[in-house]
Amino acid sequence: MKVYVIGAGPAGIAASIAASRKGHSVTLLEKNEKIGKKLYITGKGRCNLTNACSFDEFISNVVTNPKFLYSALRNFGAAETMSLVESGGTELKIERGNRVFPSSDKSSDIIKAFSKLLNQSGVEVRLNEKVLSLNSSDNKIIEIVTDKHSYTDCDAVIVATGGMSYPSTGSDGDGYRFAEETGHTVVPVVAALTGLRLSNMYGSGGKTFSFGNLSRLRGVSLKNVRVSVVRNGKMLFEEFGEMIFTDRGVSGPVILTLSSKINRMDFTSLKLQIDLKPALSEEELNSRILRDFSVTLNKDFKNSLDALLPSGLIPSVITACGIKPDKKINSVTKEERFSLVKTLKNWTFGIEGCEELSGAVVTAGGVSVKEVNPADMRSKLVENLYFAGEVLDVDAFTGGFNIQIALSTGYCAGSNIK
Numbered sequence: 202m203k204v205y206v207i208g209a210g211p212a213g214i215a216a217s218i219a220a221s222r223k224g225h226s227v228t229l230l231e232k233n234e235k236i237g238k239k240l241y242i243t244g245k246g247r248c249n250l251t252n253a254c255s256f257d258e259f260i261s262n263v264v265t266n267p268k269f270l271y272s273a274l275r276n277f278g279a280a281e282t283m284s285l286v287e288s289g290g291t292e293l294k295i296e297r298g299n300r301v302f303p304s305s306d307k308s309s310d311i312i313k314a315f316s317k318l319l320n321q322s323g324v325e326v327r328l329n330e331k332v333l334s335l336n337s338s339d340n341k342i343i344e345i346v347t348d349k350h351s352y353t354d355c356d357a358v359i360v361a362t363g364g365m366s367y368p369s370t371g372s373d374g375d376g377y378r379f380a381e382e383t384g385h386t387v388v389p390v391v392a393a394l395t396g397l398r399l400s401n402m403y404g405s406g407g408k409t410f411s412f413g414n415l416s417r418l419r420g421v422s423l424k425n426v427r428v429s430v431v432r433n434g435k436m437l438f439e440e441f442g443e444m445i446f447t448d449r450g451v452s453g454p455v456i457l458t459l460s461s462k463i464n465r466m467d468f469t470s471l472k473l474q475i476d477l478k479p480a481l482s483e484e485e486l487n488s489r490i491l492r493d494f495s496v497t498l499n500k501d502f503k504n505s506l507d508a509l510l511p512s513g514l515i516p517s518v519i520t521a522c523g524i525k526p527d528k529k530i531n532s533v534t535k536e537e538r539f540s541l542v543k544t545l546k547n548w549t550f551g552i553e554g555c556e557e558l559s560g561a562v563v564t565a566g567g568v569s570v571k572e573v574n575p576a577d578m579r580s581k582l583v584e585n586l587y588f589a590g591e592v593l594d595v596d597a598f599t600g601g602f603n604i605q606i607a608l609s610t611g612y613c614a615g616s617n618i619k
């Protein structure tokens with residue numbers, strides 16, 4: 202059969218290799234000047250290719266539509282990905298949290314392996330060729346129109362055009378248009394694995410302070426903090442680990458994870474709470490502060506927190522707890538000390554929303570999986586059309602899960618062309 206694959210990201214590459222290995226004649230159409238442009242920037246240039254955890258753990262890291270992925274992940278999971286890439290000549294290593302990287306720490310080596318495998322499989326790769334539209338008749342794609350050609354010999358078409366984040370890498374939402382134009386439902390897309398914008402900081406006595414004025418916080422990174430999203434005092438989600446303050450709010454590992462959990466919620470009632478001292482109870486923290494204060498009795502409050510907090514946090518924490526910065530420690534009252542303890546354990550901010558989709562690590566939403574068969578990624582509406590990768594309504598947490606989903610669904614589509 203004559204198979205056309207649209208998009209040379211991990212999904213399209215895996216689909217092309219798989220279809221070619223099944224004996225089909227495969228043309229891979231990519232609008233960029235090279236394959237895997239997004240892959241190149243993944244994992245901060247190191248490419249966290251997959252995650253070598255158990256199947257159940259993998260599934261627990263999928264945020265949207267995990268069940269849809271069962272079959273694709275079982276048939277082509279992390280082990281298959283690793284042996285495929287290694288057969289392309291790139292050595293891999295497994296790091297903390299089962300994250301798999303190229304031994305060289307260079308994403309370009311993953312792309313090199315894929316290039317070699319595409320070549321060995323006899324896939325025709327057409328770069329600098331942008332697909333403009335898919336024309337269908339009688340529930341079949343009969344023509345692919347690109348900016349260079351029109352192909353009417355398409356027995357099967359696999360759409361692997363990615364999501365809508367980092368559009369400069371080529372994934373700018375064309376696939377959603379192809380899906381809609383051929384009668385499919387596209388679940389509205391939103392940013393996932395992204396930073397959060399904060400509106401204000403809550404202080405003692407119900408005071409609020411605009412986040413924009415807390416300039417000293419920018420760039421301050423925190424380790425071993427507990428961050429929760431709360432609504433009306435009720436904790437909805439909680440993560441423990443690292444985060445960083447940004448120009449407009451917060452980012453870093455725990456925030457990215459939380460963003461994927463709350464990206465479809467109404468932000469007006471959501472608050473972000475940071476526990477800066479999760480290892481200590483309020484009583485323990487109070488005793489610790491009393492100890493610290495006993496050696497700084499004659500100092501100003503603002504000069505007594507160095508042992509407790511990174512310097513960038515001190516002005517904002519002082520503002521939040523409501524103690525006058527130049528008050529002498531020996532005149533800080535018990536109530537004021539409790540206010541400091543409360544601030545350190547429950548530092549609270551208003552959430553304005555997620556950062557823009559263009560800067561998100563992945564796109565949530567996409568082609569509705571209700572209209573795609575999970576066994577072969579074939580559309581239930583158009584008989585020779587397949588979808589793979591981030592264009593589908595699936596997304597996962599960080600750790601190599603998203604690339605693996607692209608590879609698994611791509612391989613599934615390519616090896617099941619009928």
Ligand SMILES: Cc1cc2nc3c(=O)[nH]c(=O)nc-3n(C[C@H](O)[C@H](O)[C@H](O)COP(=O)(O)OP(=O)(O)OC[C@H]3O[C@@H](n4cnc5c(N)ncnc54)[C@H](O)[C@@H]3O)c2cc1C
Nearest residue numbers: 208210211212232243244249332363371590591601603604
């Ligand atoms: C900064 C960053 C870091 C990341 N790090 C990781 C990581 O370490 N591990 C991980 O698992 N995930 C990571 N991800 C997510 C991961 O990169 C994506 O989930 C994955 O690349 C999706 O693969 P895909 O093949 O579906 O789409 P893409 O990789 O986006 O590929 C789609 C391809 O289709 C092409 N295309 C689009 N429209 C057309 C058209 N009309 N005609 C022709 N070609 C077209 C595009 O040019 C592109 O090459 C990261 C993402 C970002 C942005």
